[in-house]
Amino acid sequence: MTGDREDPLPGPSIPVLDLGGLLFVSIQGELPDDAAVQLQEDVTAAITRTGSRGLIIDISSLDMVDSFLARVLAEVAASSRLLAARTVLVGMRPAVAITLVELGLTLPGMATARTVTDAAATFGVTISDTVREERNAT
Amino acid sequence: MSQTSAEPMRVPIRKDTDLTAVRQQVRALAQRVGFGLVQQTKLVTAASELARNTLLHGGGGAAHISVVHGERGRGVSVSFVDSGPGIPDVDLALSDGYSTAGGLGMGLSGSRRLVHEFDIGSGPGGGTRVTITSWTDSLPGGIR
Numbered sequence: 660m661t662g663d664r665e666d667p668l669p670g671p672s673i674p675v676l677d678l679g680g681l682l683f684v685s686i687q688g689e690l691p692d693d694a695a696v697q698l699q700e701d702v703t704a705a706i707t708r709t710g711s712r713g714l715i716i717d718i719s720s721l722d723m724v725d726s727f728l729a730r731v732l733a734e735v736a737a738s739s740r741l742l743a744a745r746t747v748l749v750g751m752r753p754a755v756a757i758t759l760v761e762l763g764l765t766l767p768g769m770a771t772a773r774t775v776t777d778a779a780a781t782f783g784v785t786i787s788d789t790v791r792e793e794r795n796a797t
Numbered sequence: 798m799s800q801t802s803a804e805p806m807r808v809p810i811r812k813d814t815d816l817t818a819v820r821q822q823v824r825a826l827a828q829r830v831g832f833g834l835v836q837q838t839k840l841v842t843a844a845s846e847l848a849r850n851t852l853l854h855g856g857g858g859a860a861h862i863s864v865v866h867g868e869r870g871r872g873v874s875v876s877f878v879d880s881g882p883g884i885p886d887v888d889l890a891l892s893d894g895y896s897t898a899g900g901l902g903m904g905l906s907g908s909r910r911l912v913h914e915f916d917i918g919s920g921p922g923g924g925t926r927v928t929i930t931s932w933t934d935s936l937p938g939g940i941r
Binding site: 689691692693722723724725726727752753754755757758761762763764 | 813814816817820821824834835837838839841842845846849893904906907908910911
């Protein structure tokens with residue numbers, strides 16, 4: 660090891676929230692490589708701990724998904740599936756979708772949904788519609 | 798051909814957090830020259846792929862980012878330079894699905910599709926230099 664290289668600090672891990680049977684992960688902003696790898700461990704541990712059947716990953720704040728991150732997402736989904744939990748990816752930006760397709764990465768096998776509410780609905784979980792109705796009413 | 802308008806900004810690539818700096822600087826210049834959101838995203842994604850190659854395959858190096866002017870208006874050009882082992886078979890490395898690092902094998906081949914110009918120079922023992930350029934004056938969809 661060279662002396663001038665600073666010790667890599669473990670970045671803040673991504674919270675895995677337990678919403679009563681569904682796990683929810685929201686990836687915010689820039690995701691360092693090591694945090695992406697940590698995510699897979701945290702999610703699989705949370706699935707076995709909580710017995711969740713579903714995982715919702717929100718990527719609406721990501722302005723870029725490269726092949727590394729795409730692989731992490733695919734591997735999170737694959738390992739979750741082996742633990743009997745289904746993954747739904749939510750909130751991909753249009754520019755990210757276009758870029759991923761051009762890269763040749765269409766994330767086969769990953770379910771997608773427009774919103775967290777829609778994703779929860781695929782698990783038979785209803786998230787209260789009141790907020791959406793209020794928004795539509797205004 | 799492109800003509801460099803200013804001294805390129807040099808961003809070292811020594812650890813994976815440096816990839817964030819590369820992405821941010823490329824995004825900033827792409828916004829400054831007036832790229833649309835899709836084109837910004839394509840260029841930043843290509844830069845991220847190549848910066849990771851520089852780190853994983855080249856043993857680290859640097860990205861040189863510059864605004865360029867040419868027949869197709871303004872553009873952003875990024876060169877990734879390392880002094881690693883080089884790429885023995887460039888054609889093979891550029892084919893979809895080919896990977897030596899256990900990845901998806903889409904990084905090099907895929908990033909070529911995301912930009913207007915893609916230039917790779919490498920010889921065994923000679924390090925690798927990959928230069929990508931995108932222009933403001935272009936059709937959407939990565940048409941070269």
